[in-house]
Amino acid sequence: MHLDLRYPIGLLLTTYGVILAIQGAVVEAKVLGLNVNLYWGAAMTVCGLAALYLARRKRS
């Protein structure tokens, strides 16, 4: 079995992204008027899912 590195990368970024986004949605801690947890969590989730998509596409 060869472990495709895109899986752990995608999984880690998605996990972090979702946790941050939830934190941002629940506790609205604004920095310079921005809900940074929410926005950055969403961005990380998108990147994480993209890595997972690339890993899956390679396999099939």
Added chain:
Amino acid sequence: MHLASIDILLIAIYGAFVLAIGFLLRRQMVGSAEFFLAGRSMPAWVAGLAFLSANLGAQEMIGMAASGAKYGILTSHFYWVGAIPAMAFVGVFMMPFYYGSHARSVPEYLKLRFDEKTRGFNALTFAVMTVFSSGISMYAMGALLALLLGWNIHACIAASAVVVLLYIVLGGLTSAIYNEVLQFFLIVFGFTPVVYLGLRDAGGWAGLAARVPDTFVHSWSYLGRADANPMGVEWFGMVMGLGFVLSFGYWCTDFLVVQRAMAADSMNAARRTPLIAAVPKMLFPFLVIVPGIIALGLTLHPNAGSAPLLPRLADGTYDYNMALPLMMSRYYPAGLLGLGLTALLASFMSGMAGNVTAFNTVWTFDIYQSYIRPRQSDAHYLWMGRMATVFGVLVSMATAYAAMRFNNIMDMLQLVFSFVNAPLFATFLLGMFWKRTTGHGAFWGLVAGTGAAALHYELTGVAGAASLLPKIAVVHAYPSDMAQNFWGAIVAWTTCFVATVAISLATRPKPESDLRGLVFGLTPRSTSPELSWHQRPAVLAGLVLTLTLALNILFW
């Protein structure tokens, strides 16, 4: 700095990931080639990101931000002058010999190209140096966490040692490389918000430039004279000392980074490894140096209603090392703070893992197999590699404790090692591109270069600064220790170059039949016309160098 439970959760998830990768890779570790060389199976992008991250320890991140606060954008020379050209060179010109020779380590290449004593010299100094630097960074990180978070320094050292030990014993070099790539993404995601928020707070680049001295936002304009810029270095010392001797010496010969390229899955991938690494490398100043400049800007001219960012030390200077942690604690709410700290922890652990994997390889192949127990089974050397990993981590811990008690001794050791490193590139350059270079020439050239570096240090001083080692006499005083360091490297390199050429001409060269695949001119050129442009090392190198030039002009 206070951590919320969400921050702890993010750090714990990272720890679980690292260990899980080690366990998943365990079954792949069937022989020494898998354990030490990752089975030579890494795709170019994985090897490339690992090549970059192996060098980005936490000390580097903290240090670059500190240097940004102290010297400004001049610090980017450590990237744009002091890394990119050498990375392009090693990919295009040197990798064909490293990868093509099938050497398993840099010292082994020296053995194939020159002789046993040159390998022994390089292997021993490298092995000792890597475990020491891993221990020193272990101590630095433990001390930082103790200061920032009030964690127990002994617990920090023990916990990081156990995690690193486990994932390397389980997954070998593959584990180390995978975690380095993860670390790369964590750094990008963990540091980008601090740069964005900091710049937004400071009023963009223009607003920041108005807050700091003009020398802090120009990389070349003030390099005409050493006394015109905060680094105390002039352009020649910068370009020749840092850009040529030190940078090529590190990026082209240090096994810690070259090992990542040797693990690539093909010659072409190995050559592209440093070139792929160069792209993020040239952008990293924005991630690691700019936060330091922002920290200084918000200290000299804070916004209305907020306190200066950097605290002062007892001697009245700013505590530059706190630049990055304090930027994070100012701009990151619970959640993002956990991510930022995880990025720091990840770079610390993979920096240490990089040292340990390079150490166990050099120890097992170049010392144990060569001098202690040759001709054993592959399983025996695999076992030895795991033992060497345990040993390397234990010595690192011992070094960390020694650094805690005797900080000065560690600084002296690092200074002595820098004497050994300075001339190395001359040996490799001659060895790879001049077939007449002999083993005696290489070895005695290295000894002469090391001696010249030590002698240069003994005979020069730094204006207004105390010296680490007692001096014979001070015949020349440099404006800064950086200038002394750069010029010492130039002296060492030149001495090694001249001595190697002279001794080589007086001794008998190896027959050409022994040098095939090791030296330029005796190695068939790899020409593969079917490669598309983005797979050609020379095209990539040209692209990387052009972009770097553009960045230099942009921040001139």
